[in-house]
Amino acid sequence: MIGFLAAAILSFVPAFIYATIAYWLDRFEKEPRRLLFGAFFWGAFVATLGAIVWTGLAQASLAMFIGEASAEVAGTTLLAPLVEESLKGLAVVIIMLAFPEEFDSRLDGMLYAAITALGFAATENVLYLYFAGYAEGGIGGLITLFVLRVILGGWGHAVYTAWIGLGLAMSRLHPNRTVRIISPFAGWLLAVCLHALHNTMAVVLAGTFGLTGLG
Template structure:
């Protein structure tokens, strides 16, 4: 039972958090299969590799220093942030390389990074809740650590790794060769720094006061990131309004369909009709077309943007005909 509870408290909240991240990506949903793959990468590959390397390097540090304190500080504040963010970031980088067409915006980068990190957090939380919670404090310790890991610091890993997604997405939308190399490195550096800062604060600010100060600092950072995400959602809405206006002028979609596609809330209407799948595909194609038109303007005909736009316009016109009266 304790192990089952630890797995439940470790994985279920992080899965729900990932569902919320998916919901936030209102206009151009990322493929669920791809999101499931990066979640599993975080939970299995990144978490497993980090555990092995953190443990091995920690043993090496202890053999050199013969100091538990030096080992704890160095692995927690220096080693773990570098290893964990590198392996989580590798999943986002693979999406960037192998599924380039799905990496269209800053928001996309945040989504892939956050979902990867939530997979990592699920495994890490389950491990800590059982080993440091139940084994050291019984069921009281299990529930206490579950509260800390889920409620107080539940968004810490998505926050750190989001900087990697932002860096890669910014590089994706930049034509300057130097910046296309520098921006992902800056994103990785920011993720490692924020991770190391949290770990160092948690290491030295102990007790209830220390927990309160560290949690407050974490929540301030998360709220700033949430504000940035809301701004990115607004920017994406503005992009749709600008780019889809031409589709109305060309007669590809109707004015009603345009307003529905550009609405944050109306898009949920597709969930409650028999035409749900077709309506959701209509919205998806509207968003993909808007991004590809924007990329054609900013980046040129990279990866065949012109041909992709033509194909999306043809599909959109067919969907539009079958969805007359969509509002």
């Protein structure tokens, strides 16, 4: 219980700090806090739960064809980025469609996406810090993953998903019709590729140096 509480505090407090920094950067036209809290909530609970379910189902289905070991690698390096970025991006799509008057700059799209991603990262970090950190290595394991995931990699999810927000904003605001059509898909693809690159590097580090819980 104490370990899980510590993991939650070490994950959510920094996430709120990072979200505050992102909110501060939007200095000229502040977005409604209710939408930002909604985006954070979506990332922390809706997207996280959805990612666990859908990635698990996809990985289990894939394991029937390529085996469990290969499916686990594919789940981390490919399936997780595809599912997670899609679910996080969905929050931004909903905000753009439901509150178009609050989605009137490229920074708006990036901010909503980053806040959603920080919520997702907070819950994901709780799970990693507790199960891969504290449960396996005690306080030392928890602190190690806290430094690696929350301090060094704390902005990772926000950076990936911000590209989706930028792409969606351009689809709404850019004067060129071709750019408006292409930009959402380009932003999503870039987010997935960056996420997949990070997770692939995490798998390599796990195999080379025994560092787990980075993906």
